[in-house]
Amino acid sequence: MDRRRFLKVSAAGAATLAVAGALGAWSTPARPTHAPPDLKALGPRTWAIVMALGPVFIGPDLTDPARLAGRVDDYLATVHPRASTEVQQGMELLENRLTNLWLVGVAKPFSHQDPAQQARTLDAWRTSEVALCATIYTALRKLIDGTFWGDPENYALTGYPGPYHLRPRTASHP
Amino acid sequence: MNQVTSHADRSGPVDLTCDVCIVGSGAGGAVAAATLASAGLRVVVLEAGPWAPAPTLTLQEERAMPRLYQERGGRSTADQGITVLQGRAVGGSTKVNWTTCYRTPDHVLDHWQRVHGLAHMRPDALAPWFDAVERRLGIHTWASFPPNGNNNVLQRGAQALGWEHHILRRNVSGCINSGYCGLGCPANAKQAMDVTFIQDALQAGARVLADVHIDHLTTEGERVTTAVGVSKPAPEDPAAPALPVTVRATHFISAAGAINGPALLLRSGITAGGRVGRRTFLHPVIAVVGEHAERLDPFYGAPQSVASHHFREPTGDRLGYFLEVAPMHPMLAGTAVAQHGPYVAKMLRRLPYFSGTIALGIDGFREDDHGGTVTLDGHRRPRLTYEVTAPKVAFMKQAHRTLAELQFAAGARHVYTLHRTRQVRLSSPRELDQLDALPYGTHQHTIFTAHQMGGCTMTASDGDGVVDPDHKVRGTRNLYVLDGSVLPTSLGVNPSETIYALSMRAASALAQAWT
Ligand SMILES: Cc1cc2nc3c(=O)[nH]c(=O)nc-3n(C[C@H](O)[C@H](O)[C@H](O)COP(=O)(O)OP(=O)(O)OC[C@H]3O[C@@H](n4cnc5c(N)ncnc54)[C@H](O)[C@@H]3O)c2cc1C
């Protein structure tokens, strides 16, 4: 797509997303997930969204979505409050019914979609040519993937033995 | 002996008076502090990040990235198009940098003389300063160990293709080849600022305060009078309340680095005619991953030991670029793949067999390349925008092909690009043409930067740039900038040694003038 068209599509998309943001209330409560009572940065709603996003962002390797969501909450509690708010606004847009209607033709909040639809929805975000979608997708991906792959419990999935003192001794790392 | 103090050491407001107040303790600030304190001046260094000596380092990305990097490791351009890796600790980005050292290339100095009027930027005039920092930081061609698997791919590939390549110089002493430079060196082998020039500064009587974020500088007419900020506990340890900090000084030095330095000036109402924050250069980086048959363990071993400058020269419509490698720990690798789900998981299962080669675009040399811009957001935080213009897109396109070719020449079985909207895996050099059909630029694939430069650029003429050739901010009487933000262009080589040397040169002249 040439740059002009990209910008045009971006502008139309941005307008839709802005409307969706403004109509935030027009979204069903996220699927209840028994958010822990002591959340630090996420609210019960965004907790539920992260619980829904985790399995789609990570795939079958994610066996404990609540651990991931808890670690996302811990991390967001330490960033600038504005940065935390911004990323949670991104989550809200991804959850929003109007956004989903516009992007994938399904007027259902993300957390209420079945897993196959969720996979299609997140893929639509990934492949979107709307700049704002790319921005939100990238921010959420870095947050969730970074949290998961940075978790020492998951090192084994990558074959990374862990910090240097845990290395297998080889000729180059005696 | 005099030691770095942290928030936990403070029980009340901080109110200090000194000769020289330096904001930032990285490559520029630490060298300036040591030079000025050794001349007998009373120096105070204020650093937003923590004091993080070796025993406190965990070598876990999940702990080190939030602790030692800007914005808890989450810094990026405003549109998320470019991930910005930048340090935040006593020692600044040198605390987490990959130790590659180069003198400023002669052709870059020549460009600065010709185009930016910086007559003093001559190789012979700067040589003594390079000599001095090389001695202090033990900078030498690093042959203690063979290149690790990742660097060996670059070496083998360039060799096979007949491309220029060389072994790098590093600022290390007693390096055990661990591979954790990016998470702080566990062996104190990296001659980062916290274990070298900051120690020299302390020994000469300087006070170095960690955990102190300077919000702004107060001015009276053309003079800066006070640095105003706050001492804060680490976010993971918020027990103690924040404390106000006020430092009065005769002279002020901003050494807060690119992005933050311009932001500090903007928060202080110092704009140099609207030029503060402009001309921010990044050496924008693209990466290509090769999957090899043998284990490369790209997470162990000195992160960078080989480079190739074969593609340094720009053409009429594209930037020049240089080739290095990036270490691959799971979190960095997992976030570098611009996709999600099983695709990423499947890729990462092969992590020990991966090699991550990178190409860094040499920005700022074209007449039409104005770089990125730093402004303030509604919360007075720096906001960076950086347009990937056509010559940069052309660099990214060609560099993908260069790196893929290199990977195959080094024996890669498969080559992956880090595109967002496509899943690209090549299995033979015959498939290289597929790369021509792909989109390149912002949001098309992963782009990152570990080299932020400019934003308070140095120029000779009054109506241009932010600082004069003596590093003084135009329109002020006692404010200087000694860090990477003064560079008028990028460098085409890793920037730390240039910043050390320019800072030492400038601070030595200031020490003479002020004593
Ligand atoms: C991961 C990584 C790898 C790198 N690898 C290499 C390499 O191999 N070779 C190389 O040459 N270069 C490398 N670099 C870049 C190099 O380290 C930097 O270019 C250099 O350190 C910049 O020096 P500086 O003085 O401009 O800023 P910095 O060294 O970044 O120091 C600035 C300091 O100021 C502090 N500060 C900012 N704002 C404030 C404020 N308001 N109040 C108080 N303190 C403040 C910051 O916290 C920071 O500690 C790397 C960088 C990174 C991040």
Ligand code: SF4
């Ligand atoms: S490779 Fe390891 S020991 Fe060597 S300088 Fe880097 S962190 Fe230190």
